[in-house]
Amino acid sequence: MKEDKAVASRAAIEGEIGILARRKIEAGIIAPIYEVMCEKLGEEFAQSILDTAIRRAAIATGKAFAAKTPGGTTLRTFEELQELWTQDDALTIEVIKATDEEFHYNVKRCRYAETYREMGLGHIGHLLSCNRDGVFCTGYDPRIELERTQTLMQGAKHCDFKYRFDDKTPSDSK
Template sequence: MEKDKAVDSRAAMDGEIGILARRKIEAGIIAPIYEVMRERLGEEVAQSILDTAITRAAIAAGKSFAAKTPGGTTLRTFQELQDLWTQDDALVIEVTKATDEEFHYNVKRCRYAETYKEMDLGHIGHLLSCNRDGVFCTGYDPRITLERTQTVMEGASHCDFKYRFDAKAKPASE
């Protein structure tokens, strides 16, 4: 219950809606723009443009979260953000490792993937959502890296997230 209050109060402080609801709204805005790009430029170029734009937005979001993190960023502070992505039952996850150097979990259910498929956007869902994961953490703290070999979005039974923290690497603020 306390954990839920922390998530609610953080969202209320920011005046933000949950990330799943935000992604659905964004996808509704992006879909017709993407269709025009696809018609005029072709699928490959349209996807490349979308990938570049979302990557830039994810890095900027990571930097914004980092700037609001009291005392600086670590893998532990990054782990605390996970509640924002699981809010509203958006993800069902199983954490398999959570230390100062590694954070591993499997996503058993992904409502982001379900939402994009319901919106007939499954073919670009990886661009709208999954591709953000690795670059968000880079924006948040370049010492954090993600290894993932499969996603629900692309048809796997689960997503396998393995974040690592390299304490020897140079932090963004230096």
């Protein structure tokens, strides 16, 4: 990463712990709650509740990151946030395309998936992590959309992230 990008990124995310560490802490808290929800409500309903709650939290988190982004949000400022997700070797990624309008990359290794499996939570890892991605970017900037057709979490050989920036979509005022 270029020095000026690194400085801007650090300013935008100052004081934040890596996402992998955060997700492991959250999963440790969520797991016993999820188990009780399954016992009382059934697995399908428990997963639905978990999915809804985590998606809402991801949107709120995206908005919080946007509020801390100096000068407003773009696909480039979103791209700079990726160092939080890759911190601590959490992801091994291969960037395919990085422009002002598109940011495409493949995830070759995902320690989020590995961590959830180690914790016995692989069956809900997609709810705890993957399902956040598309709604986080919407919370961060509604002009950013994610297309992804496969994930390591659900057995694919890699995750394919394709973010697009649509400047015709109204952005939230920042």
